[in-house]
Amino acid sequence: MYTKINGFGIDYIVEGSSTNLPVVLIHGFPFSKKMWKPQIEALKTDYYVVAYDVRGHGLSGVGNGQYTIEYCVDDLVGLLDLLKISQAVVVGLSMGGYIALRTAERNPDRLKGLVLCDTRSEADTNEIKIKRALQAKSVKIFGAKKFANTFIPTVLYENTIKNKPEIVKLLREIIDRASPIAITGMLIALAARTDTSSWLRNINVPTLLMAGNYDEITPPAVLSSMKEQIPKAEMHIIPDAAHLCNLENPDAFNKHLLTFLKKI
Numbered sequence: 338m339y340t341k342i343n344g345f346g347i348d349y350i351v352e353g354s355s356t357n358l359p360v361v362l363i364h365g366f367p368f369s370k371k372m373w374k375p376q377i378e379a380l381k382t383d384y385y386v387v388a389y390d391v392r393g394h395g396l397s398g399v400g401n402g403q404y405t406i407e408y409c410v411d412d413l414v415g416l417l418d419l420l421k422i423s424q425a426v427v428v429g430l431s432m433g434g435y436i437a438l439r440t441a442e443r444n445p446d447r448l449k450g451l452v453l454c455d456t457r458s459e460a461d462t463n464e465i466k467i468k469r470a471l472q473a474k475s476v477k478i479f480g481a482k483k484f485a486n487t488f489i490p491t492v493l494y495e496n497t498i499k500n501k502p503e504i505v506k507l508l509r510e511i512i513d514r515a516s517p518i519a520i521t522g523m524l525i526a527l528a529a530r531t532d533t534s535s536w537l538r539n540i541n542v543p544t545l546l547m548a549g550n551y552d553e554i555t556p557p558a559v560l561s562s563m564k565e566q567i568p569k570a571e572m573h574i575i576p577d578a579a580h581l582c583n584l585e586n587p588d589a590f591n592k593h594l595l596t597f598l599k600k601i
């Protein structure tokens with residue numbers, strides 16, 4: 338479904354009964370809600386599942402390409418308002434986790450629980466900011482396809498690339514159709530995001546953290562450190578997975594997610 342939130346086109350899907358506990362899925366950069374297919378299937382019987390494309394991604398609008406994580410939080414809150422969801426369990430992977438963490442800080446009353454996957458609370462280091470600037474320059478010159486060639490191997494475990502070509506194909510399709518204006522705009526937004534670390538100790542909803550054991554972008558140690566600071570947190574490391582652990586090992590991911598949700 339396509340709607341306007343804060344004047345911006347946002348594409349989303351809902352599955353399951355609206356009388357069930359709402360679970361909102363926020364994907365990573367530069368992907369789309371399509372990366373949540375194994376979770377939507379697993380959750381839709383018992384939960385009210387909402388998955389949407391973050392602005393600039395998937396089928397959502399691109400606008401002028403000037404984004405911030407703050408606007409992404411506005412979009413999430415606007416979507417909750419539109420769907421008349423007062424509180425939800427928010428599940429965010431990587432960039433989705435940055436949005437979820439900033440929502441926990443800005444709009445804690447909208448959360449019933451938090452699931453943080455392959456993400457971090459720290460802002461970018463100078464080294465990462467410079468890397469993003471170079472990536473943005475390259476996307477402007479060479480386009481999204483070339484970006485997909487270099488980006489996809491950094492987010493997947495080598496055995497995923499070897500044994501699960503359907504995942505590589507899906508990610509390539511998503512990035513290939515992405516707008517270079519949106520990719521560069523979001524790279525700048527990621528570099529400009531705030532550090533949410535000091536707020537971790539104030540998160541007072543049940544929180545599940547998950548990380549792929551081979552994730553080199555947001556390694557398990559980064560999430561373990563967050564877990565130590567969040568009062569009601571539990572953590573699981575997902576085997577045979579890197580940065581996209583929900584897609585690379587959906588069985589392990591879904592088992593922990595469903596067990597966590599049952600407790601809420």
Ligand code: MLT
Pocket residue numbers: 364365366367430431432433527554580
């Ligand atoms: C993501 O998966 O959302 C990105 O890798 C996040 C990032 O680059 O910081």
